[in-house]
Each structure stands twice: as structure tokens, then as C-alpha cells.
Amino acid sequence: MIHFLRTAGEPQFAELIRNVTVTLGREVVLSCVVDNLAEYKVGWLRAEDETILSLHRRVVTHNPRVAVTTRVSVGSSQQSRTWNVLHIRKVKESDEGCYVCQINTFVMMKQVGCIRVQVPPNIVDESTSDVSVNEFDNVTLVCKATGKPVPRIVWRREDGQNNMIPINPQWNATSFISSSWHRGRVKVDDENEEKLRLYGVTRRMMAVYLCIASNDVPPIVSKRIVLKVNFAPLVTTTTNQIADGVLGIEIRLTCQIESHPPSLNHWMKRDRNNSITAVLPRKYSVKDEKLNSPSNYKTNTMLTIHDIQPEDVRNSYICVAVNLMGQAEASIPFYDV
Template structure:
């Protein structure tokens, strides 16, 4: 009976003391939790430009006597231990008061792109969190994989290529250097269509035409300045074509006469003038020979000083290059000038000139009076003869 009574009081005492024990244990746990370091916020992911400085911050509460280390997450390479840098002069660590440990990387390289670990040497297991860096790299054209100047025969198929590196991957845009619209043709198509620009690493030119030749710009951009470009020249080879705007020319004697021919050809041509298909004309006091070049076009000019009867005849503008030869023919004739008192009119037929002289108005009126008088005289005479006969 005594034993049961003693057990009862012991159990009762335990129930009474139980809240006090629970409060004491809770305080012990809270005190131990307060002694353990905690991360205040995530490191986060950030983007930086190559060549600049990258900063990652690791905020820690209640670090106490614990140490902080930075590692490269990919291969667990140790970068720093607390305030001591382990790997290279590009890395540094500083404490941004009161509790943020900053990892700094300067100058930033493309290979620094990746994730980094902030680690606390807690026991029995270490605490850690990760933040990542993305490194933006401006574009750079790869010369080995980009077209150089291109020469092609007219109607051949041509493809211009342009490759570039950078992060994010660059966009390739093609434009003409002269700001003219580009002429493009769909594969198998016959007609050209015009565009201001073309996007793509390859610019296809189907059955290339002389009008497409010129300088093209390959522009690489990825919103990371600066954009870069490369100049690529397209040459289209074709034999000469001669165009004569005026094949029949007339001029008064004593004037200067200009003869013109337009030549289209590439490569560049040798151009000269012939007279009557025999004599080659040379620049000098009598003849002035000149050329105006623009891309694949050449304007040939021949100026004949003091046009005379000796200069009447046939002239040929001749153009030749490595792919062929072509010529145009011009015929030069005299335009006759009449004295102003005669009011001459010119009638030109096939290079020949005929003068159609208009009569003087006074001379014409006197003729009319004479004709009327003569007619009256004739009628009077006939009447007299008839009367005498009767």
C-alpha cells in the first residue's frame, strides 16, 4: 500500500514538472539554432559583359567563428577560403558590412560563365548555396569561315557566307555598301525582287546578274556593342556590250561635235575609236577622247574639234576585254546652214541634206500681182481678136 502511494506521488510530481522541462528544452534548442549560421537571401543569377567586373554576394547571418569559402560549382575548384584568395589575381573577396561576402572577378572572361558556390564550414555537414554568372560577348567575325572577294561568270550560282562568334549567338545581316536595294531571285525563278537587307549566315545569289555586282556588307550583331562587319566584293564577269544612243549625227561645219557610246563589261575593257573602219583616232588637237567609269559601265566620248567636210564619215567605238569584243557604229554628216534672209529649212534624209528654200513674202506678192495683170491683159486681147473676126 505504501508502495502504491509512493508511485502515485511520483507520477503526479512528473506531470507537474513536465511544462517546466519542455520550456527548458525549447530554450536549449533555440540557443543552439541561434548559434548556427544561416543564409539571409539567395545569391541569384546575374549577367555581366566580358572584360568588366562580376560581383556575387553571399549574405550570412550569425557566422560566428565559422569560415566562408567560394568554389566553382562545375569542378569544385576552390577560389577563396574566408578572406584568403586561392586561385589567381583575377579573383578577390571582401566583406561588405555587415554580413555579405562578395566574390569579385575582374577582368571577366568568356570561360568564367557558369555557377559558383558559397560554402560555410558547419558541422556535421557544410551549408552552401549557388549563384550563376552569364557572360555576354560582343560579336566577332570568323575570317576563316567567311567569304573573301568573289568573282563569277554571269548566270552562275553564287553563295556568300559569313560566320561570327559571340554570346548570345549573333544575327547576320547582309546589306549593299552603296545603300541601294539588293536584287535577289528565288531558286528556279526568273524575276528579281528587291530587299533592303537579308538575314542569314549565307546569301544565295541564283543565276547572278551584272546588276548585282558591287560591295556587300556582312553585319554581325547580338545587342552587345559593338556590332562588327566585313566588306565582300562581288565581281560578275561578262563580255563587252556597246550601246549607241544616237547612230546618226549631223552638225554644221566649224562646230565641235561630241560622239558617245556606253559600254557594259567586266573585267575592265580597252576602248578606242576608229574612223571609216581603218584609222585609229588618238587624243590630240583635233580629237579629244575621254571616258567616265562607274562600276561596270563606261561612257566613251569622242569630241571632234572644228568639224569639216574631211570629218564626214563613219566612226566606230570599239571595246574589248578577256571575254570578248564589241563595237558600235555612228555616222556623221553635214548640216547646211542657209543665209537668214532666205529662211532656209533643213530636210535630213539618211544622212543627206536637201535645202527647201522658202520664197520671200514680198517676192511672192509681186508674182501674184503680175499673174493677175497678165490674166486681165490676156482676156482683153482675146476679146479684141474675137470682135475683129466678126
């Protein structure tokens, strides 16, 4: 309890207590400056519940994060000025509120200063984890973040291909800028842009998406969400035809495959009687090479034919790709010159 004294000369507050904004975990300081304090005492209270924190130089709360310091100076007029400073270390959200500096004069004198606690953004576990969908399905990616002020959410592709994210994220669906993305539409909704809705997803939308949360309180945080788009293989040849005047040399045939999940690839050969058999080692070698595409769903499969002989040029060669979504193939024929 703070006791009150009677005296002829009473103290005066020299300046207002400044309100303070502090980041979670930092130290906050409120200064109560009094002229002519003399034998009076200064105390600090929590305004919300009137919990007494300190009396003069002594901390009475059991909170180990609270401390009080006092400094006195005497001017040329012999008038003293006292700084009674409240320190709260490792600030928590629960410390937010107003604090009262009061002097135990007969008619109690008091001032109030307030603390506002800012909390860095944090992405909560309710956000979307990695997602796998079939091509042309719809999917919604969700990213929820807490913090004070309320965090803003921005969506980006990790590979930098952000032309498919609308510049003005409103409720209206926005077409992709590039015509090659014509199947997909995207919109960002909710007040805090927590949801990224993708419509009719295509293989080109398969990527790592970044949910970035910020509220001007460092640090900015982000979460990676991997979107996998499943589709049946598509096989195209980069070698259309092979001339038969290539006897005795080595030649390489190449097919490009788009697939997800990644396909199992193999080569077959078809003779002029339309009989299909597998290619065998020694005479043939097969190599798959993953292409460095943004979504990493493209592969080149290559068949090398060693020491071509007349029986080799009587065949056409077939590259075959198989995954859980289906199968596809392409044929590369020889032709006479």
C-alpha cells in the same frame, strides 16, 4: 580546406545569391549575404571542380583576376549582417558556371550562384573573301560567326539596293522584286542564315555585300564581300546621227559602255569607201568618264572632233571596247541635211 565549428547560435543566409549574366571581358560580382556570422567563416568554391577560391577575407586561388571583399553592418537589434562578395575581373568564357558560398558550420551551409558569360559576335576567317564570277553563273557567299548566344546573320548590299534580298529568308528561292533583275534569284539558307546563294548572277548584282552578325551583345560586327561579275562589253551610242551642216565647229560624240573587267576603249573612223582607220591626235581628242553607277561598270567614252571640215563629214565614227571577255562596237554616222 574549410574547417567547421560548433556553436549554439548559427548564422543564416539573408538572401539568395543572384545569378548573373556578364559580357566577356567585364567584371562580375556574386554577393553572399549572411546574418549572425559571428566567428564563422565564409568561403567561395567553384562548383564544377570544387576548387577553393577564398577563405573569409583571403584569396587562396592563384588566379589574379579573383578578389574578395567583405562588409559588416550591425542593426538596431545588434544582429550583424555580413556581405562576402566574390569579384572576377576580365571575365573569360571559362569562368562560366556555378559558384558555391559556404559557411563552416558543423553541418555545412551553402548557397549557389551562377555566372553566364555572353560573347560578342565575331566573324571567323572561314567566311567568303572577295569573289569574281562570270555573268549568269551561280555563286554562294558564306559568312560564319561565333558568339554566345549564337549570332544571327543578316545580308545587305552596301549601296542600299536591298530589293534583291528576300524579306523572309527561307529555303524557297525568291525572285527579285524589280523586273530588271529577272535573271537573278537569291535565297538565304542554313539555320543561322550563313549562306547567301545567288543564281544566274547578272551585272546588276555586282556589288559589295555586307554580312552583319549580331546577338544582342555589343558590338555588332560586319564583313564586306565584293562580288565582281565578268561579262563582255556592251556598247550603245547616245549620239545616233550627226548632221553635216556643222562645218567649222567642235562636236562631241559619246558612247556608253558596260563592261567588267573594265574595257580598253578606242575610236575608229570609216570613210565612204568602207576603209577603217584610227583617229589621230590634234584633230581628235578622246576622253573616258566613269559613271557613278551602283556597281561601277559603266563608262562613257567621248570623241571630240575639232574644227569639222568637209572630209570629216564623209566618215562615220566607231567606238570600240575590248576586255578579256570579248569585244563590242557601235557606229555613229553623219547624214545629209
